[in-house]
Amino acid sequence: xxxLAVKGLQTSYGAxxxxxxxxxxxxxxxxxxxxxxxxxxxxxxxxxxxxLAPAQExxxxxxxxxxxxxxERRLRPLRKDIAMMFQDPVGSLSPRLTxxxxxTEPYRIQGMKDRxxxxxxxxxxxxxxxxxxxxxxxxxxxxxxxxxxxxxARALALEPKLILADExxxxxxxxxxxxxxxxxxxxxERLGLAMVIITHNLNVVRHVADRMGIMYLGRLDEExxxxxxxxxxxxxxxxxxxxxxxxxxxxxxxVRIALRGxxxxxxxxxxxxxxxxxxxxxxxxxxxxxxxxxxxxxxLRCLAPLKSEQAA
Amino acid sequence: xxxxLLELDCLSVDYETSRGDLKALRDISFDVKKGEIVGIVGExxxxxxxxxxxxxxxxxxxxxxxxxxxxxxxxxxxxxxxKQMRDLRGADMSIVFQDPxxxxxxxxxxxxxxxxxxxxxxxxxxxxxxxxxxxxGALGIPDPEARLKQYPHEFSGGxxxxxxxxxxxxxxxxxxxxxxxxxxxxxxxxxxxIERLQELQREMNCAVLFISHHLGVIAELCxxxxxxxxxxxxxxxxxxxxxxxxxxPYTRRLIDCDPGHxxxxxxxxxxxxxxxxxxxxxxxxxxxxxxCTQAMPHCAAQVxxxxxxxxxxxxxxxxxxxxxxx
Numbered sequence: 001x002x003x004l005a006v007k008g009l010q011t012s013y014g015a016x017x018x019x020x021x022x023x024x025x026x027x028x029x030x031x032x033x034x035x036x037x038x039x040x041x042x043x044x045x046x047x048x049x050x051x052l053a054p055a056q057e058x059x060x061x062x063x064x065x066x067x068x069x070x071x072e073r074r075l076r077p078l079r080k081d082i083a084m085m086f087q088d089p090v091g092s093l094s095p096r097l098t099x100x101x102x103x104t105e106p107y108r109i110q111g112m113k114d115r116x117x118x119x120x121x122x123x124x125x126x127x128x129x130x131x132x133x134x135x136x137x138x139x140x141x142x143x144x145x146x147x148x149x150x151x152x153a154r155a156l157a158l159e160p161k162l163i164l165a166d167e168x169x170x171x172x173x174x175x176x177x178x179x180x181x182x183x184x185x186x187x188x189e190r191l192g193l194a195m196v197i198i199t200h201n202l203n204v205v206r207h208v209a210d211r212m213g214i215m216y217l218g219r220l221d222e223e224x225x226x227x228x229x230x231x232x233x234x235x236x237x238x239x240x241x242x243x244x245x246x247x248x249x250x251x252x253x254x255v256r257i258a259l260r261g262x263x264x265x266x267x268x269x270x271x272x273x274x275x276x277x278x279x280x281x282x283x284x285x286x287x288x289x290x291x292x293x294x295x296x297x298x299x300l301r302c303l304a305p306l307k308s309e310q311a312a
Numbered sequence: 313x314x315x316x317l318l319e320l321d322c323l324s325v326d327y328e329t330s331r332g333d334l335k336a337l338r339d340i341s342f343d344v345k346k347g348e349i350v351g352i353v354g355e356x357x358x359x360x361x362x363x364x365x366x367x368x369x370x371x372x373x374x375x376x377x378x379x380x381x382x383x384x385x386x387x388x389x390x391x392x393x394x395k396q397m398r399d400l401r402g403a404d405m406s407i408v409f410q411d412p413x414x415x416x417x418x419x420x421x422x423x424x425x426x427x428x429x430x431x432x433x434x435x436x437x438x439x440x441x442x443x444x445x446x447x448x449g450a451l452g453i454p455d456p457e458a459r460l461k462q463y464p465h466e467f468s469g470g471x472x473x474x475x476x477x478x479x480x481x482x483x484x485x486x487x488x489x490x491x492x493x494x495x496x497x498x499x500x501x502x503x504x505x506i507e508r509l510q511e512l513q514r515e516m517n518c519a520v521l522f523i524s525h526h527l528g529v530i531a532e533l534c535x536x537x538x539x540x541x542x543x544x545x546x547x548x549x550x551x552x553x554x555x556x557x558x559x560x561p562y563t564r565r566l567i568d569c570d571p572g573h574x575x576x577x578x579x580x581x582x583x584x585x586x587x588x589x590x591x592x593x594x595x596x597x598x599x600x601x602x603x604c605t606q607a608m609p610h611c612a613a614q615v616x617x618x619x620x621x622x623x624x625x626x627x628x629x630x631x632x633x634x635x636x637x638x
Contacts, residue, residue: 037498038469144356171495173355173525174569178581181571185579200498203571207578226577244503246528248570250551254532256507259500262454263468 001064003028003194004049004162009068010057011044011218016266018044020218021058023292023299028161031188031195033205033226035241036215039263042198043087045215046164049196050084051075062162080110083155085165089147093139099125099150100135106157124153128183145176152183156191163195169204181208202245206230213299214238217266217274220292223299234298234305236281273303281306317486317519318344318367323380325366333376334592336362338544340380341618344487347517351534351551353525353566357588358540360523364489367521368407369397384487403432405487406480411496412473416464422448422475423460429479447478451508470501474508481512488513489521494529502526506533527570531555536624539563542588542599545618549625559627562600598630606631 002025011019019041026032034042047053049060051070060068067078086092093102100121107115122132128149139147148168155163168184169177185208187193199205205212206226213223214237222235233239236257243257260278264270270277272287279286283304290303325337337359344350354360365371367382369389382389384405389397409415417425426444433440441460448456451474464472473493480488490509494502506529513520524530530537530551537554539547539562547560558564567573568582586603589595595602597612604611610630618628 037500174527174566174571175355175584178569178571178583182580182583202499207571207574207581241500244499245572246499246503246506246526246532248527248531248555248567248572250531250555252531256503258504262471 005061008058009055011048011055018218024213026194028194029192031209033197033209033212040215041218042215043166046196050164080158081161083160083163085151085155085168087166089151090139095139099137103153128153145172148180163193165197167198221301232308234300235302236279237275315345316343317346319383321381324378325362326376326378328374331592336543340545342538342548344519347519349520349534351530351537352523353530354540359543364491403483404485406485407489408476408480408493410492412469412476415476418464421461421463429482447482451478470497484516485518487519491523528572543591547627553625559621559632560629561604561606
């Protein structure tokens with residue numbers, strides 16, 4: 001049984017259909033990456049899982065139990081198991097609390113009064129390789145990388161089974177980014193955490209994710225193991241996305257596949273395949289609506305998938 | 313030299329603080345030739361922002377220019393009057409900032425803002441609007457005339473950054489400073505922006521000073537690269553030399569750290585352990601010494617000079633000196 005199973009998840013804000021049916025599963029101890037351009041609904045997916053964004057349709061099962069639409073009172077105990085790492089590392093830390101109270105706040109919220117908060121703060125900071133005296137500092141005294149690590153420490157406080165991480169390395173320098181990814185990889189191995197990571201950095205995905213899903217306009221267009229997707233992208237959008245990854249080598253010969261036009265408006269979704277108007281490989285039959293089909297661990301929503309040899 | 317547009321000559325800039333002088337830039341020398349794209353690479357705290365604001369002379373009140381010159385078309389900007397600087401900014405040199413969401417005024421239409429930026433021109437309003445529309449079109453904004461009537465919030469992040477570039481290029485500047493213009497964007501948009509920038513740069517032959525910590529973008533876009541660390545230039549040279557034949561340990565480590573190099577899943581990614589030194593209390597000798605795996609005793613004694621290794625390849629490291637001076 002999967003730890004997390006999302007099925008047909010839909011979110012609308014008024015007439016704006018932000019999520020139009022998202023399906024994916026994450027096993028215990030697995031890291032799943034959601035990638036896709038800005039506005040594709042990645043953040044909404046994880047916020048809806050955590051109950052921080054509405055979801056009108058579909059199901060979110062955690063440990064086999066339906067958690068979509070639970071009232072706050074019943075969500076709260078679940079948040080021991082599902083932790084969130086927010087996108088803005090400094091902005092997600094209250095400027096008036098010390099680092100020590102920030103990382104131990106989850107214990108207070110959960111009413112775990114028996115804990116020695118000072119000792120817990122020390123333990124958590126050590127776990128993310130920050131010196132214990134940081135407990136008395138304030139967020140403005142931290143660098144971006146240190147604030148990220150505080151975010152990780154806070155997410156780990158209650159020993160969750162699942163971490164939802166929104167752009168955990170955005171804005172970090174490459175050397176610090178490596179440190180954070182190593183830390184996440186290490187914690188996952190030691191604590192058996194499952195993670196859903198949102199990122200648009202494909203180089204990061206390759207090193208942390210077991211499986212990945214590619215989102216476009218509030219749906220998954222393709223899914224598979226990270227290795228398979230990189231080696232053999234079937235959906236034209238996935239291929240455009242992978243080809244857009246700049247190489248740190250001035251002599252790299254990049255074959256770019258350009259997307260045409262702009263992402264369509266969510267208020268006015270195109271008929272048929274929603275990617276058709278921007279797709280460099282669109283065919284006549286693409287005016288029909290493609291269905292989400294899964295086979296052998298791969299998922300795909302495309303009427304004219306690319307063949308392996310095309311993905312040179 | 314007549315083809316040199318911008319020249320930084322031994323520039324040293326401090327910030328006066330209550331803890332003493334913060335030595336934000338030390339002995340910076342490099343130049344940008346007409347029509348050339350020069351990349352500045354370096355991590356947080358390396359002095360990129362101080363460098364940009366010094367060139368534009370938009371510095372904080374506690375900034376002290378201690379030494380050196382910034383010459384633009386042969387004229388020392390540090391000696392220019394505020395009026396002279398104002399005439400240069402937005403005309404001969406312009407800038408694109410990092411965050412496209414905060415660049416534009418949210419309560420004015422894009423058309424209004426693109427008119428404002430042409431305040432020096434005496435052309436009729438209709439002509440200015442037509443120019444604005446042409447510029448937006450050149451940056452791939454569809455239906456530009458109608459878009460001029462819209463407000464910033466009606467555009468996506470990628471479009472807003474393209475509008476910012478259009479605005480910066482309106483005056484056909486000789487120098488465009490681009491401060492991490494793609495950091496806030498996703499990969500497909502990043503590529504679009506870079507390609508447009510390259511096209512327009514070729515058309516207008518304007519020089520670009522491109523600041524980024526994304527090595528992939530630098531490798532793809534730039535002719536030459538300047539690598540900065542803790543307020544100093546540690547290496548500079550032609551882009552292929554820097555990426556294929558780096559001569560400073562910091563440059564080498566930085567390139568190694570980029571996960572784009574590592575094609576198979578790595579359990580442990582390379583990092584650069586340690587911290588950037590405190591600029592208010594700099595250690596003796598080389599600034600990278602504490603984090604360098606190849607440091608020698610001499611590195612603690614004397615700051616290595618930025619010395620010429622080959623034509624147009626400079627590095628500041630004692631390892632490149634056959635004989636270390638006693």
